[in-house]
Amino acid sequence: MPANWPHCFNQQLTDPCLETKLSELLADMSLAQKVGQMIQPDIRYITPAEVGEYQIGSVLSGGGAPPNNDHRSSAADWLALADEFYDAALQSGCVVPPAWGIDAVHGNNNLFGATLYPHNIGLGASRSPELVRQIASATAVEVQATGLDWTFAPTLAVVQDDRWGRSYEGFSECSDLVTHLTAPAVEGYQGEIGCNDFLRGRYVIATAKHFLADGGTDEGIDQGNTTCSEEDLLQIHGRPYAAAVAAGVQVVMASFSSWQGEKMHGHHYLLQKVLKDTMGFDGFIISDWNGHGQLTRLSNVAGDEAVNAGIDMLMAPEDWRELWHNTIKDVEDGLISEARINDAVTRILRVKLRAGLVFPNRPSTRSMAGKVELVGCEHHRELGRRAVRESAVLLKNKNNILPLARNQRILVTGRAADNVAIQAGGWSLTWQSDDVSNGDFVGATSIYEAIRQATGAANGQAELIAEPTPEDLKRFDAAIVVYGEKPYAEGYGDISHLSYSSLYPEDAGHLRRISEAGIPLVSVFLSGRPLWVNPQLNDSDAFVAAWLPGSEATGLADLLFSDGSCDFTGKLSFSWPVDPYQASFNRTDKNPLFPFGYGLSLQDKDLLPDDLNEQDPTNYSPDAEALLIFRRHALSPFTMFVGDDLNWNLPVFGRSFQSHNRTVSVQSADWQRQEDVRRVTWSGGSGQVYFRSSHPLDISHLIEAGALIELTLCVHKPATKPVILRLDSEHPESASIDITDRLKELGVEDWQTIRINIESMHRTGLDESGISTPFLLYTTGELELSFADIAIRKPQQ
Ligand code: BGC
Ligand code: BGC
Numbered sequence: 001m002p003a004n005w006p007h008c009f010n011q012q013l014t015d016p017c018l019e020t021k022l023s024e025l026l027a028d029m030s031l032a033q034k035v036g037q038m039i040q041p042d043i044r045y046i047t048p049a050e051v052g053e054y055q056i057g058s059v060l061s062g063g064g065a066p067p068n069n070d071h072r073s074s075a076a077d078w079l080a081l082a083d084e085f086y087d088a089a090l091q092s093g094c095v096v097p098p099a100w101g102i103d104a105v106h107g108n109n110n111l112f113g114a115t116l117y118p119h120n121i122g123l124g125a126s127r128s129p130e131l132v133r134q135i136a137s138a139t140a141v142e143v144q145a146t147g148l149d150w151t152f153a154p155t156l157a158v159v160q161d162d163r164w165g166r167s168y169e170g171f172s173e174c175s176d177l178v179t180h181l182t183a184p185a186v187e188g189y190q191g192e193i194g195c196n197d198f199l200r201g202r203y204v205i206a207t208a209k210h211f212l213a214d215g216g217t218d219e220g221i222d223q224g225n226t227t228c229s230e231e232d233l234l235q236i237h238g239r240p241y242a243a244a245v246a247a248g249v250q251v252v253m254a255s256f257s258s259w260q261g262e263k264m265h266g267h268h269y270l271l272q273k274v275l276k277d278t279m280g281f282d283g284f285i286i287s288d289w290n291g292h293g294q295l296t297r298l299s300n301v302a303g304d305e306a307v308n309a310g311i312d313m314l315m316a317p318e319d320w321r322e323l324w325h326n327t328i329k330d331v332e333d334g335l336i337s338e339a340r341i342n343d344a345v346t347r348i349l350r351v352k353l354r355a356g357l358v359f360p361n362r363p364s365t366r367s368m369a370g371k372v373e374l375v376g377c378e379h380h381r382e383l384g385r386r387a388v389r390e391s392a393v394l395l396k397n398k399n400n401i402l403p404l405a406r407n408q409r410i411l412v413t414g415r416a417a418d419n420v421a422i423q424a425g426g427w428s429l430t431w432q433s434d435d436v437s438n439g440d441f442v443g444a445t446s447i448y449e450a451i452r453q454a455t456g457a458a459n460g461q462a463e464l465i466a467e468p469t470p471e472d473l474k475r476f477d478a479a480i481v482v483y484g485e486k487p488y489a490e491g492y493g494d495i496s497h498l499s500y501s502s503l504y505p506e507d508a509g510h511l512r513r514i515s516e517a518g519i520p521l522v523s524v525f526l527s528g529r530p531l532w533v534n535p536q537l538n539d540s541d542a543f544v545a546a547w548l549p550g551s552e553a554t555g556l557a558d559l560l561f562s563d564g565s566c567d568f569t570g571k572l573s574f575s576w577p578v579d580p581y582q583a584s585f586n587r588t589d590k591n592p593l594f595p596f597g598y599g600l601s602l603q604d605k606d607l608l609p610d611d612l613n614e615q616d617p618t619n620y621s622p623d624a625e626a627l628l629i630f631r632r633h634a635l636s637p638f639t640m641f642v643g644d645d646l647n648w649n650l651p652v653f654g655r656s657f658q659s660h661n662r663t664v665s666v667q668s669a670d671w672q673r674q675e676d677v678r679r680v681t682w683s684g685g686s687g688q689v690y691f692r693s694s695h696p697l698d699i700s701h702l703i704e705a706g707a708l709i710e711l712t713l714c715v716h717k718p719a720t721k722p723v724i725l726r727l728d729s730e731h732p733e734s735a736s737i738d739i740t741d742r743l744k745e746l747g748v749e750d751w752q753t754i755r756i757n758i759e760s761m762h763r764t765g766l767d768e769s770g771i772s773t774p775f776l777l778y779t780t781g782e783l784e785l786s787f788a789d790i791a792i793r794k795p796q797q
Helices: 016-027 031-037 048-054 077-090 120-126 129-144 173-192 230-246 267-279 304-309 320-332 338-354 378-391 420-425 447-458 470-474 505-515 534-539 556-559 698-702 738-746
Strands: 060-061 099-102 205-210 253-256 282-284 391-399 409-413 460-463 478-484 523-527 542-545 626-628 638-644 648-653 656-659 663-667 678-682 688-692 708-717 723-728 736-737 750-757 761-764 773-779 782-793
Touching: 016 338, 031 320, 048 077, 048 320, 060 688, 077 773, 099 663, 120 129, 120 378, 129 173, 129 378, 173 505, 205 230, 205 267, 205 378, 230 267, 267 282, 304 320, 304 338, 338 478, 409 447, 409 505, 409 688, 420 534, 447 460, 447 478, 447 556, 478 505, 505 523, 505 534, 505 678, 523 556, 523 688, 542 556, 626 773, 638 663, 663 688, 678 688, 678 708, 708 773, 773 782
Parallel strands: 060 099, 205 253, 253 282, 409 460, 409 478, 478 523, 523 542
Antiparallel strands: 391 542, 626 782, 638 648, 638 688, 656 663, 663 678, 678 782, 688 773, 708 750, 708 782, 723 736, 723 773, 736 761
């Protein structure tokens, strides 16, 4: 039964004069100009001259795409490029100049020196619509200062599974709370409907994303499939969009995910019928990064399916030229109707007219443009500090050891203690934020620095020691240990369980060693989601869930050393798991460790025991049916490595990586989804790629049951020398097999799954109960292949 989707268009947006102007503009446009308006390249792949030549209607900066590819580009550099795009459009006779969009999702986070606010998960814990509004509005100012027009925010995901790598981009697991914070976010970015400065002056265009049910996918798999009923689709995931449309959001971004097996990018019913026709959304729908390329034709240069389903603008970062040609041809061939094109362009121009993005409005002439002094200004940093204070949640405070006195000797330690990139999380200067360091975040304050300031002002003393010795520990009155997840964005953050100790065994060990010294211990935990931390709670006297607080860690020091002027007010916007597999929540029928809404204040008497269950089923599961090694990324506890005869063991970072003397290179690539496979090239000479566990695993039960190594792959260039598949306990204890012939049988450019019986492999002293490397491929010749899933499984009965 179809759900009862509400009509939520705000009549105040109706403007007959604007509509007249709109039809005049449209009437004067050629087909090529219209298609130009519908295509959005990334600035890394288009020049201003080409913006003019193709009369392109929009450009984007993807995560980590600043002018000149220099992440230290200043606001003035951004503005200069915005003017160049504008001028090029004007000179070419373009009808409406390009709008430039960016992921300003926690502040204008791609901009050097910008204020970085807590990611949405923290704002959800603050529960404060006013704070959300002010942050969105301050972010809009830092976007306007650079001459950009548009942010791809807010994310309205209602996160149903903490294993999802984008959990932190959502405010909450609870639809009511997300809905409650939606209008303040949209209005903070865009201004309020009916006011003179709606979409003008200090405001920018906002984007509600990702429509629909990005946060509802099975197992929390990024870009996965949401299987709920239509009624749940509306009640859980749809209501925030109703609030966004009512608040006048001008753009909606389609979700990479599917609903009941059908990709949202091709979902005519939900995009056209529900969002546009029924809810009354009159702005435009943009596709996500090559999302149109995930439809049945699997081609980034074919847009017709997406456009016919209701997508109005195609985010086509690299392959926009061919897409532009093909889309024109699609209209000429009747694959896309002119009516559909006219509707799409009408929607795009409507938004641009509302936002004043028509001639003459050169970016540098706008009221906020070039006000570089507003970027990372004092006022915004104060707001960030307040947001950090209001979003931190106090989960444990045994004997009320917090607040600490400022005049004490404080040990500060932990991998994240002096690391702004970890504080900031993904989408900070670069997409994954795994390649930036403190020096890149000018004006930011690390947690250690904030503690040093707080104690220094009162003759206390804070010392940062990475590995304190037992002797060191005796010198301090208390220890603050700061640790948490490494930065990630999107699918790179997907995990298969929530055990922090399994994900980061070194941190867990470090904390335990400190706790054994017996001095009061405060944990400051940084994470993009709740994780199972029972061992860490047991090790701590006080435990603060600080989420991803951003650049203003002074807000945390305010709380830790509160002199009475502030207190913890943050309340969990996500339930906190009682075991590593309690990842999908429904607030009413599960028993989490800390329920949704939990959070202590400094006065509260805390009765949490120190002996929470520490048994961790993710460490070792003697009865597992399978050992999963790779699915879109290396699965915990595995890390991917490459090696050649200069260095056999290099952990793979980022999306493009090479072994020491470049014999082996690894690239993330798209097969069924964005970056779901790795393409490995051996260029000749000894080279290997493998997955190694952080601790030995017992897989004897799997081998006894006749386990198979299962590998889904596609050969691009056949092997020129033998290819060896290997499994090691500790090298050279291994089992290996020559798979050259198996690979030959596969042919090229054909995805297939091969299975190899471990019993059939040649052994040299393999210890089945202590496997460190369950999968390794080695050759001395040339070979190019991509792989998707890798697992060791019991044979199917
Ligand atoms: C993300 C979007 C983002 C876009 C542009 C995509 O991969 O899913 O949220 O707006 O990239 O950076
Ligand atoms: C971009 C991101 C984008 C991603 C998708 C990156 O290069 O900077 O914004 O989401 O690619 O693959």
